[in-house]
Amino acid sequence: xxxxxxxxxxxxxxxxxxxxxxxxxxxxxxxxxxxxxxxxxxxxxxxxxxxxxxxxxxxxxxxxxxxxxxxxxxxxxxxxxxxxxxxxxxxxxxxxxxxxxxxxxxxxxxxxxxxxxxxxxxxxxxxxxxxxxxxxxxxxxxxxxxxxxxxxxxxxxxxxxxxxxxxxxxxxxxxxxxxxxxxxxxxxxxxxxxxxxxxxxxxxxxxxxxxxxxxxxxxxxxxxxxxxxxxxxxxxxxxxxxxxxxxxxxxxxxxxxxxxxxxxxxxxxxxxxxxxxxxxxxxxxxxxxxxxxxxxxxxxxxxxxxxxxxxxxxxxxxxxxxxx
Amino acid sequence: xxxxxxxxxxxxxxxxxxxxxxxxxxxxxxxxxxxxxxxxxxxxxxxxxxxxxxxxxxxxxxxxxxxxxxxxxxxxxxxxxxxxxxxxxxxxxxxxxxxxxxxxxxxxxxxxxxxxxxxxxxxxxxxxxxxxxxxxxxxxxxxxxxxxxxxxxxxxxxxxxxxxxxxxxxxxxxxxxxxxxxxxxxxxxxxxxxxxxxxxxxxxxxxxxxxxxxxxxxxxxxxxxxxxxxxxxxxxxxxxxxxxxxxxxxxxxxxxxxxxxxxxxxxxxxxxxxxxxxxxxxxxxxxxxxxxxxxxxxxxxxxxxxxxxxxxxxxxxxxxxxxx
Numbered sequence: 001x002x003x004x005x006x007x008x009x010x011x012x013x014x015x016x017x018x019x020x021x022x023x024x025x026x027x028x029x030x031x032x033x034x035x036x037x038x039x040x041x042x043x044x045x046x047x048x049x050x051x052x053x054x055x056x057x058x059x060x061x062x063x064x065x066x067x068x069x070x071x072x073x074x075x076x077x078x079x080x081x082x083x084x085x086x087x088x089x090x091x092x093x094x095x096x097x098x099x100x101x102x103x104x105x106x107x108x109x110x111x112x113x114x115x116x117x118x119x120x121x122x123x124x125x126x127x128x129x130x131x132x133x134x135x136x137x138x139x140x141x142x143x144x145x146x147x148x149x150x151x152x153x154x155x156x157x158x159x160x161x162x163x164x165x166x167x168x169x170x171x172x173x174x175x176x177x178x179x180x181x182x183x184x185x186x187x188x189x190x191x192x193x194x195x196x197x198x199x200x201x202x203x204x205x206x207x208x209x210x211x212x213x214x215x216x217x218x219x220x221x222x223x224x225x226x227x228x229x230x231x232x233x234x235x236x237x238x239x240x241x242x243x244x245x246x247x248x249x250x251x252x253x254x255x256x257x258x259x260x261x262x263x264x265x266x267x268x269x270x271x272x273x274x275x276x277x278x279x280x281x282x283x284x285x286x287x288x289x290x291x292x293x294x295x296x297x298x299x300x301x302x303x304x305x306x307x308x309x310x311x312x313x314x315x316x317x318x319x320x321x322x323x324x
Numbered sequence: 325x326x327x328x329x330x331x332x333x334x335x336x337x338x339x340x341x342x343x344x345x346x347x348x349x350x351x352x353x354x355x356x357x358x359x360x361x362x363x364x365x366x367x368x369x370x371x372x373x374x375x376x377x378x379x380x381x382x383x384x385x386x387x388x389x390x391x392x393x394x395x396x397x398x399x400x401x402x403x404x405x406x407x408x409x410x411x412x413x414x415x416x417x418x419x420x421x422x423x424x425x426x427x428x429x430x431x432x433x434x435x436x437x438x439x440x441x442x443x444x445x446x447x448x449x450x451x452x453x454x455x456x457x458x459x460x461x462x463x464x465x466x467x468x469x470x471x472x473x474x475x476x477x478x479x480x481x482x483x484x485x486x487x488x489x490x491x492x493x494x495x496x497x498x499x500x501x502x503x504x505x506x507x508x509x510x511x512x513x514x515x516x517x518x519x520x521x522x523x524x525x526x527x528x529x530x531x532x533x534x535x536x537x538x539x540x541x542x543x544x545x546x547x548x549x550x551x552x553x554x555x556x557x558x559x560x561x562x563x564x565x566x567x568x569x570x571x572x573x574x575x576x577x578x579x580x581x582x583x584x585x586x587x588x589x590x591x592x593x594x595x596x597x598x599x600x601x602x603x604x605x606x607x608x609x610x611x612x613x614x615x616x617x618x619x620x621x622x623x624x625x626x627x628x629x630x631x632x633x634x635x636x637x638x639x640x641x642x643x644x645x646x647x648x
Contacts, residue, residue, distance in 0.1 A: 091434075091490065110415075130566065134464075142464045144485065144567045151486040155479050161468065162475040166415065242454065243468045 001029040002071055003233070006059065006105070007079030008036035009043075011182065012123070015226045015319075016077065021048045026075065027234035037068050038080065059101035065108035072112070075233045076120045076169075078105060084127060085189050087149035098152035106159055110168045120171040121232045122160050124153045124245060126218060128175050131288040139247060139297045146288050157245040165242045172232050172240065177220040177250030177305070181316040190285045194219065197255070198262050198313060201270035202321065210279035213256035216291030220250040220305040221315040228303055235301060243297075249305040251312065252292040261309035265317075325353040326395055327557070330383065330429070331403030332360035333367075335506065336447070339550050339643075340401065345372045350399065351558035361392050362404065383425035389432035396436070399557045400444045400493075402429060408451060409513050411473035422476035430483055434492045444495040445556045446484055448477045448569060450542060452499050455612040463571060463621045470612050481569040489566045496556050496564065501544040501574030501629070505640040514609045518543065521579070522586050522637060525594035526645065534603035537580035540615030544574040544629040545639040552627055559625060567621075573629040575636065576616040585633035589641075 003020060007013045013036075020031055033051045036042040041056040053071075057064045059080060069076070080101065087094025102122070109118060127150035128143040145151045153175075160171040182195040186207075193210055194217055200207035220228075228248050237244070253261075263271050295303075306312045327344060331337045337360075344355055357375045360366040365380040377395075381388045383404060393400070404425065411418025426446070433442060451474035452467040469475045477499075484495040506519040510531075517534055518541055524531035544552075552572050561568070577585075587595050619627075630636045 140458075140466045142466050142567075144569075145482070146489065146566060148486050148490070151482050155482055158469070158475050158479055158482075162472050165470065166472070242470060243466075245468075 001026055001031050001075065002033040002035065002073040003031055003075045003077065004035040004037065004068060004071075004073035005077045005079060006037045006057075006068065007081060009038035009040060010079060011184065012179070012222060012225055012229075013038070013042070013079050015222055016079070016229055017042075017045055019226050019230060021045055023230070024049070026230065033071065033073070035068070035071060035073060058097075059104050060096045065104040066111065068105065069108050069112065069116075069118075072116050072118075074118055076105070076109075076118050077229055077233060078102065078120060078122045081123070082149070083189065084125075084147055084149040087152060088147055091148060094148045094152055098149065099155055102156040103159060106163050106169065110163065117167065118169055119233055120160065120169045121229055122156060122171060122173040123229070124157050124173040124175045125150065126175050126177055126247065126290055126293075128154045128157065128245070129290045131290075133290050135292065137247070137290055137293045139295065161242050161244040164244050170237055171244055172237050173245040174228050174232055175245060175247045176225055176228070177218045177248055179222055179225055180219040180312060181320075182222065183316070183320045190282050191217075191289075193282070194255075194258070197274050198258060199316065201262060201273040202266055202313070202317070204273070206273045206275055208277050209255065209274050210277060210282040211255060211286055212278075212283070213259065214254055215286050216252060216254045217286075217289060218250040218252055218291060218293055219309075219312060220248065221312045223315045223319060224305040231303055239301065240297070246298045246301070246303070247293050247295040248298055249295050249303050250293065251306050251309065253309055258309055261313055264310060265313045325350055325355050325399065326357040326359065326397040327355055327399045327401065328359040328361065328392060328395075328397035329401045329403060330361045330381075330392065331405060333362035333364060334403060335508065336503070336546060336549055336553070337362070337366070337403050339546055340403070340553055341366075341369055343550050343554060345369055347554070348373070350554065357395065357397070359392070359395060359397060382421075383428050384420045389428040390435065392429065393432050393436065393440075393442075396440050396442075398442055400429070400433075400442050401553055401557060402426065402444060402446045405447070406473070407513065408449075408471055408473040411476060412471055415472060418472045418476055422473065423479055426480040427483060430487050430493065434487065441491065442493055443557055444484065444493045445553055446480060446495060446497040447553070448481050448497040448499045449474065450499050450501060450571065450614055450617075452478045452481065452569070453614045455614075457614050459616065461571070461614055461617045463619065485566055485568040488568050494561055495568055496561050497569040498552050498556055499569060499571045500549055500552070501542040501572055503546055503549055504543040504636060505545065505644075507546070507640070507644045514606050515541075515613075517606070518579075518582070521598050522582060523640065525586060525597040526590055526637070526641070528597070530597045530599055532601050533579065533598050534601055534606040535579060535610055536602075536607070537583065538578055539610050540576060540578045541610075541613060542574040542576055542615060542617055543633075543636060544572065545636045547639045547643060548629040555627055563625065564621070570622045570625070570627070571617050571619040572622055573619050573627050574617065575630050575633065577633055582633055585637055588634060589637045
């Protein structure tokens with residue numbers, strides 16, 4: 001089996017590459033070729049016994065998507081995207097990469113013309129939704145994004161469903177929860193504090209909390225996100241009909257509940273490293289974010305996430321800190 | 325006030341032009357200029373005292389959208405589209421006109437760069453929705469179209485909301501019901517029978533009914549559709565927040581209820597002109613169409629449609645048959 005990952009150099013892309021390398025198989029078939037694409041060529045895969053190729057590709061450029069699928073990968077894991085903050089700051093770049101780049105990929109698949117019909121797994125986001133929300137958001141709730149990023153994700157979901165219905169590909173879009181605990185240095189994403197208030201104290205460093213403890217979000221670990229992608233690449237999608245966008249399972253938790261889990265894992269000393277610095281701009285942004293879903297369709301298809309923040313912290317400690 | 329209508333040569337476009345010409349004002353302001361655009365230049369407006377221009381324009385062609393808005397119309401009524409059947413039959417044309425053409429229009433507005441921020445009223449469709457449905461579809465029900473046309477309409481809705489949120493324009497998308505009674509000759513649209521089973525017998529001609537009497541749809545007259553557009557051009561949209569797509573009011577009726585209204589209006593002789601010729605292909609398509617909405621947001625903003633099929637038939641007789 002030949003698998004293509006776009007956005008392979010990103011955080012999830014790297015973990016996904018490592019997971020597929022370790023597994024060696026997908027849906028019971030040996031992975032013979034792994035094509036890793038990103039805006040800058042991803043580093044070579046360590047320890048992959050098959051054929052691994054690395055592609056420097058901007059899908060929004062003419063001919064780039066055709067090159068990316070030239071080897072006719074049976075599975076395309078399309079992760080490449082401009083992130084939320086950048087898509088809001090740079091209107092043109094967000095639409096160019098997130099909409100035009102994705103459309104170019106789908107069009108290249110359509111243009112293949114040799115019966116090529118790959119499984120396409122697309123990472124969407126809970127940014128597909130926009131307030132006001134009911135207490136619990138069901139699978140039939142309207143998608144009215146409040147960011148350009150969310151808008152571009154929903155547009156890509158719609159194209160994916162239509163291209164699938166027309167028999168061009170067999171696609172599924174996964175709306176990812178907030179990914180927590182994100183490894184690496186604190187970034188400027190407005191949602192960054194959800195991760196940093198755990199990650200930094202766990203490493204003995206200070207973190208800043210810009211919102212109140214009652215703020216609620218919907219979380220899954222990077223490990224769970226990789227599980228979602230691998231599962232989506234392997235399962236039969238026919239039960240979905242043509243509703244090909246799925247909100248992923250996650251854990252609804254308040255910041256206060258996150259902090260309580262940190263206390264259980266690392267004690268009061270760790271919790272004391274959280275500095276409370278209210279930021280009205282961030283507080284008003286998070287008020288428009290969803291906090292609780294009832295993702296029955298994804299659960300019925302076998303997608304699973306953590307059910308406690310203790311598990312999420314344990315995954316982080318095992319995957320990121322155990323080596324250190 | 326300067327008003328631009330795209331798709332002005334279409335059925336709704338012509339009725340809208342006639343209505344604005346008769347009114348002479350919109351939102352209390354005199355209509356000084358009426359720009360009519362379509363793929364072939366629309367005919368000159370009869371009886372309009374102001375400045376009327378006619379534009380031959382394919383918005384998806386380079387520079388075309390910039391020409392269309394060169395006069396900086398304060399109101400843009402964007403009706404131009406490839407219809408459902410054609411968008412399904414010609415994949416490229418549907419995406420080019422319905423997605424790229426609409427995006428080009430929005431981008432031309434963004435590129436104006438002189439503080440230009442028009443009211444944009446976009447005609448979407450209940451094809452935004454796809455089965456399975458609840459008995460009554462509320463304003464928060466998910467949009468999962470089952471046609472390329474519906475997909476393109478929802479994508480345009482999403483861009484309209486994002487461009488509005490970003491301050492580029494002040495847009496609203498109206499999801500039109502089935503427009504009934506459509507004047508003119510029977511066409512090949514799968515939904516055509518909803519109109520032809522009334523229009524043809526009212527004119528003493530035979531009509532073909534390809535589905536059962538229990539088939540339900542959501543209807544509004546061409547007159548109501550024009551009312552929706554004029555109302556949307558004039559009202560304050562702030563109460564909508566950034567959820568800028570509105571399902572329009574209509575009348576939920578079965579084919580049997582339509583026929584009963586025909587009998588009341590024109591007697592048994594008219595009803596006898598309906599030939600029942602079941603068509604399994606059309607029957608399976610209509611099974612995926614919505615039949616009943618609860619369009620509270622639109623009603624709260626003052627949008628109104630007919631409440632009985634007798635009214636719909638009366639509107640048709642007055643608007644189409646009275647002169648004859």
